[in-house]
Amino acid sequence: MESARVDQRREAGLRTRARLMDAALDLLGERGEDGVSLRKLTTAAEANVAAVSYHFGSLKSLRDAAIEHALERYLDAQREAVSALGRDASLEALAEAFARPMMSALAVGGRDLDVMRIVARAGLEPPQGWDRFDDSFNRIRADVLRVLKANVPGVGHQELVFRTRCAAGLLNWLVLAPVGAELRNKSEKQIERRLVPIVAGTFRGTSTG
Numbered sequence: 001m002e003s004a005r006v007d008q009r010r011e012a013g014l015r016t017r018a019r020l021m022d023a024a025l026d027l028l029g030e031r032g033e034d035g036v037s038l039r040k041l042t043t044a045a046e047a048n049v050a051a052v053s054y055h056f057g058s059l060k061s062l063r064d065a066a067i068e069h070a071l072e073r074y075l076d077a078q079r080e081a082v083s084a085l086g087r088d089a090s091l092e093a094l095a096e097a098f099a100r101p102m103m104s105a106l107a108v109g110g111r112d113l114d115v116m117r118i119v120a121r122a123g124l125e126p127p128q129g130w131d132r133f134d135d136s137f138n139r140i141r142a143d144v145l146r147v148l149k150a151n152v153p154g155v156g157h158q159e160l161v162f163r164t165r166c167a168a169g170l171l172n173w174l175v176l177a178p179v180g181a182e183l184r185n186k187s188e189k190q191i192e193r194r195l196v197p198i199v200a201g202t203f204r205g206t207s208t209g
């Protein structure tokens with residue numbers, strides 16, 4: 001009987017933790033870090049103030065955990081798409097894979113787009129501790145460079161890294177800047193037709209490195 005009560009308390013705690021994380025993601029996506037107050041967060045999560053301290057230690061720790069969770073989801077999706085490309089993949093195929101998580105979020109909207117906004121905002125000033133994601137960033141970049149080197153031979157390594165960073169910055173900008181509204185509420189195919197040539201052009205760059 002006591003064991004059953006312990007399990008119930010644990011499950012209730014996990015549900016509360018999940019609601020707090022979900023509420024933080026929603027508020028971060030809609031309003032940025034300045035819009036995540038303790039009152040708004042606990043009201044949205046239907047939790048008390050003590051739950052934030054119990055599960056995360058502080059409001060800042062909860063915000064950081066939500067941002068890291070958002071980035072992790074984004075990197076996992078991008079890495080899966082890019083790593084599946086063969087060496088003979090075209091720049092258009094690379095652009096489609098690289099932009100796929102962002103295009104999906106723009107098409108779906110809601111929570112998915114909120115998560116992309118969190119990633120884009122945080123990317124401007126990466127929080128402390130983001131070096132733990134270096135391996136994911138490096139693996140994605142290595143797969144991108146593998147395809148780029150096959151498509152634009154003779155271009156220097158650092159130039160290709162620069163183009164990759166420009167492509168990533170372009171995608172982040174789309175979900176934060178007003179121009180991104182032109183792609184929202186469109187189907188993923190419509191977004192792909194408009195966006196993929198632009199990202200591929202960023203990868204292609206000029207004829208010399």
